[in-house]
Amino acid sequence: MPNFKVKKIKDLILPFKKDEVELEWMAENNNVILIYTKVNEESFFLQVKKEKDSSFVIKGDKHTKPSKIAYLQKSLQIFRDYFCNHEDIINEAFAFKHNALIEKTSLIAYDFDQLLSKIKGKIYIEIGFGSGRHLLYQAKNNPDTLIIGVEIYNPAITQVAKLAKSQNLSNIMLIQSDARLLLSVLESNSVEKIFLHFPVPWDKKPHRRVIAKNFCQECARVLGKNGRFELRTDSYEYFDFTLKQFLHFSTPKFSLRKNEDLEISSKYEDRWKRQNKDIFDLWVWNLDSAYDELNLDDFDFSDMTFNANDLILLEKNFKNLTLKGDDYFLHFENLYQAKEGLIFKIAFGAFNKPEHSYIYVGEKIEFLFKKPFRIKENLKAMEKLKKVLKFHFDTALFS
Template sequence: MPNFKCKTLKEIQLPFEKEGVEFLWMAKGENVDLLFTRIEQENFFLQIKKDVKNHTWLIKGEKHTKPSQIGYLQKALLVFKENFTQDVVCEAVALKHTRLIQKTPLIANDLKEILEQIQDKKQIYIEIGFGSGRHLLYQARQNPDVLIIGIEIYTPALEQVAKLALSEKLNNILLIETDARLLLSVLESNLVDKIFLHFPVPWDKKPHRRVVGINFANECARVLKESGQFELRTDSFLYFDFTLETFLNFSHLKALIKKNENLEISSKYEDRWKRQNKDIYDLIISGFGWSEALNKDQKFAIEELCFDSKELKSIEEKFKNEVFKGEDFFLHFEKMYLKDESLLIKIAFGAFYKSEHMYINLSCNGVNFVFDKPFKTKENLKAIEKLREILYSYTK
């Protein structure tokens, strides 16, 4: 991530604006300050960290609030460097031109963008872990009227497949870097036609790390249409058997099982397994039925909170870095910062497999999320309810 070090930090007068970059307010921590920055209606933090031992300052982007385009962060750092620092020791703010820098409509920056782009789509396929993209691109070519959503956790894979799709002028693809379980948990019910999971990492010795589990199966059943299908293709019999057993928890479903079926398109991993004479297993699950819609009316437990100055002081004094764990969620109090007469707290929370990292602001006017609100998943709602409970305990 772009950053630079300097020996001298000038006085920072806020608010400040130059060349489209706005620095609006500062929150001060024990040895790190956060500078609220805005460019093109995107908000994020610059992090100003003092290295007492080496008598230098490190200025960089705060990783959990980074903007959608790396160029925004680079520009903010350059403006800050030119106006508030002296004696730069070293810097790394240049863009990597080998990376896909320009924003492409084929890559979604976050889950909210996915939800916006899938509105009014009549047919949707999802592929989890598309890798080199052979199967995903094949589905896009064969089904031009279907939106193909690809999920991958490796950025280079997203960028490479986006380039291939653009070169073929395929515009029915949307790619995102996220955890599949998180995406499924925020999609509307009865929305998706097919979900593909081809050659996932088998984790035969660590089955708890598999994407497939009872919660995953429940979300697949909820988001798939009545005519929808979940399709697993794997070279691991253990994974195949585990997935079948998991879905058999449903009282009604149809399971189609195939072995060593040759498809029109083959991934590089499948080619490798075939050369080694390994068996390939297909499991196609359908018949889930109709699911109830998500409850959108639920509110986060902190949205109506308000603390007076005495209670805020008590929270400040009792705050500590600690973790609270429930059966299916966690809450981690990470850091606290002072902002005028309010408190800024960084928390991690949500499901164990995919945490949220957010900042909340506590003041006499109320409690609110500094940036966007988290999604109303059941794990997030439980974690924020725990947050409310802990904050109240700090005021006693």
């Protein structure tokens, strides 16, 4: 992350604008100053953190960083040049080039908003694509289909993106995420195929398997009328476990196969075949979705009002607090004082892939930057947030 360290900073008189960089307002606590920054169409926080030696580190806030690193670099340059003296600079780790503002095309999505903006027409999803052989094969043979690859290991994402570019394939989009959260943000009946090839079987820790009741329900929701889930595995236990999970649906249809050769083979499959291991295929379709569409209110806080005394109580009673439900959590991380209200930094939602947001609480309550994704875990967390704010952190009510 680009940053620099300085012995002291000048008085922060905001708003301040230079070129395309706007430093609009700030919020602070004992250790950190957050500066609301805009560059062209994007907004984010610059963070000024006071160190133990009374120096300051200036960097971008990691949970609000802009999509273009050059926006952050330019903002740091402006802050350095106009709010610091050159002789006070201790060190810096950023360099700005004007041509870096030019947006570069990529096959990698860095967040769900970017991914969802690319979705048009037919979709295939491959979970845990590894070396990418099967994913690239599907992209080559289905040029009118967007192949979404989800993987938790970033090196695999970078390598497969390079391979796709070398093969002139543009109909793929790769993202680093938990597959369960990816499915939860997709529209219902929007996917034609979901591939899960050679997942880690987790025989001794089955709770870590991606296959579970909620995952199967999400598959049923996002798959279209004739959509299909395809498992390929060398583990009979995993094959049997998956079959049993989908048998909970009322009228599922299956295709079961053993040791069938495909036109494309992964490096793991090659290894298992050399060891004379059996390979199992399970195709599942005709899944009735008992999953009700969430009727969310867009995280509306319009029914809540706060006066000056309420804000005093909120600040006085603030706690670094984590609240947990059966399938969600809410963590209050930090509180910052702004000119006319308070800023809360919170983490919340699904345990396997939490979201982080800043919420402004003043005469009104609103999310800074962007609203959370409209999934049930986030909705439950926001309902809990409303209760905590309403009762000013009287957490005895929620124990």
